[in-house]
Amino acid sequence: MFIHLRLDIYKMFKKIILIIILISLVGFISSQDFNDPEYLNGLNTSELLDLFNSGDLNFSILNNENFMEMILLDENLSLIDNQQIFNEINSRASKDVSILNENPTIKKKWFSAKYGLDDQGAQLKKISFVPSSENDVIVETFGKDATIFNPKDNIGAKVTQEGGLILMDGTEVNRGNLTKINGTLNVFDGALDLTNSSGQDFFFNNSILKIGDKEYSIRNGQMGYFNLNNGVASFKGEGITEKDLVSGQIVSKFGGGVKIDESGNKLLGEKTSYLSYSNGEASTGFVVRKTTELVLTGNCNPSQSCIKYSDRKMQIYPQDNEMDIFSFDKSVDSIKVNQIQGQGKVIFFENDESPVGAIMTKDNFFLGGDDANFNTDITGEFTVNGQKFTQTYLEGGRLVTQNGNVMGGVGGLKPDEGLIYQSILKSRNKGDERVYKETTKSNLGIEGEDIYLRNGFLDNTLLLEEEGTNLPEIDKRDENLFSLTEIYQLNSDVVSPTNEIETFASYGKTRNLAIEDALNVAAEKKIISVRSKYTESDVHAQINDDYFRHEFSWNIGETNTGVFIKNYKAKEISFDEWAEKTGTTMDDLIKKELEEDYYFYEVEVEYGELNRNSP
């Protein structure tokens, strides 16, 4: 009995020992295999998945192929949802991004699993960890739209086959390095298409933004801010260029703050400069101190600071704003400046090469620069000591009116754009010797329209007592005659026809002078007939031996009765026709001389009126 008992104990002990040995052996063998890359990589994916599910798999020692195959074993790729696996993918991809490129389904799942991005087949160039982050990665794509972005910052975006992004709002990122700083997107070296965007805002640098057929870019080193809201695009920053993608030409360059609505109208923010281009050349510029609406279609709200610019005409409601306006290519024909308030100021510059400018304040108009090159018609409303009035500066001041009355003008002998004809006659009579010279800027055509005449006359007589002591009294003077006629052409829209036509017969030593003579008579006759104030200044002086007679002519009448000729037509006629029309009779000798030396013309003139409300 005792022996049996001892034998049973002994057998039991042996079994226990054996079990212990077996268990130890199994444990030894198992633990050794799970850490053996050779062993693990020798297992099939199913065995690996079992090990992973049992929690015994050390997948870090798996090679990429097996690791990815293990993931692929589940057709739902549910392993990627596992944070450990996901982190492992990030880790492996940061070292060899091809594991994702070669496993598109994993890549697609990887993009969507944690970031909600829709991969449409992008090839990845690089994946790197965000500095100071263990899990966040930055993705760099391959392709023509290669983009660098943090998937976490672009949740919901599509990653296109070309490597770009289509963000949730519809913005297409076709290139660029996207980061998010303090919750706001930053685009560097980017190309974004916002045509289909429902709304977006970001900072951008060295980037191109496309909206419809327009492209906006900012030069390197400059940071801009863009906002798109309800179809209104807003820009802040310096050195922003707007380009038309259809023509391929620059539309504008601006700095400061500009809002552009769908109609193309702009809202220029404080301290903003906006320069529009035409055919690739700088055309019209605006620099505003306060917020100003730039209306290209529609009308201004007169109670706000606003500039309406269309059909080469500009209407300005300055309020108390300070604004500089530049017309580099003379594309502005006329400007109307409504009453300026307070310390407001409108400065208008014309011509880039030889600048000329006008400054308008609430009570004054200043002109500066090379006024001979100033051609814009400017109308301004002013108030001085409670007196309100309107001044018009036609062709940059060539003719100045106040409340419709011509008060003066910027003139002189300098030729300018409006001047179509100028003749200077010099005649010198020294004893029996007579010298005559005609200097003509351009020939006077036999037809003309919308013209305005100016005249000047100078008689400079030198006494010849010393050298001409034997001369008769009348020849003791050497007479220098100087006469000037200038014919300007006004804009056709400022002169209306009166349907009043008259014909004048004239003669002159040249064809120019004959036509000019008729036009002078026509102009003078009209002035007299309408009782306009046509004045002359005729000054005589004796300075030492020089005798001067200086004559100036002005027309200072009502503008609608001024010296304006709407049209004229000149026809050369014979001496006899001229004599008949003028009722002239003379003996044959003089007639012969005249016929030989002079030209005879008949000039039909249609008178015009200056429109009071022009421009």
Add this chain to the structure above:
Amino acid sequence: MLSFKNKTYFNYPMNKKGQVTIFIIVGLILVVGVVLFFMFRENIFVDPVNPVETNAITTFVQECINSISEEGIYFISLQGGYYKTPAPKVDYLTIEIPVYFEVDKENIPSKETVGNELVKYIEDNLPVCVDNFKSFKQRGIEVTSEDISGTAEIKEEKILLEIDYSLTVKQGTSKSKIKNPFESQLNFDFNSKYSIVQKIVNNQKENPGFLPLGFITNLAYNEGFSYETISVDEKNTIISLAFIELNKPEQSFVYSFAVRYL
């Protein structure tokens, strides 16, 4: 015989020095008397020219002064108040126009200066007008003249002239002096034009680099003149104001001056 010595009302003794002084005075009186006698003996013993002729000459000269002074004020106004324009000035055609404003420097002639310039004009041009009194010479009257001088005072709405023009008239053996100086009043309101110009120059200071056309235009509208500005070159602009005088509507009075910009 009563001698000075004995005159009782010289109630103090005369010393030798006092006697010498008296002799000098008496001597001088005698000498001056003799000189004056020889100087004016012709006038004393020569018949005066017929007053009708001297009056005609006076009227002729007076009219010349009136006419030349009017011409003069028109001319010197064309040259900004100067007959002979000092620097800084701008040459334009044959006239010289003074620069009234240059950067921040104002250079408007005073009314006294303008008056003096008018006198200079008269000094030079009056002889041209009287033309050696040829019309009188034909009638046997010879007029000799001395240098012209005078003063011109610019007052409200008029200019007062006092022209010193010594004339001697000889007709045959007759000889007369014409009453001198000639006084003339030019009913011309230079003062108001001058004041307008001052206002323009003051306004120019507001914006020294630019021509104050708005101010000039409004002034022209309110004061009834017209204007023209001429850019002579990049820096110099001439401003000419043209006024119509009621008594001379056919000829504008032109006041010109220049401004010089940087």
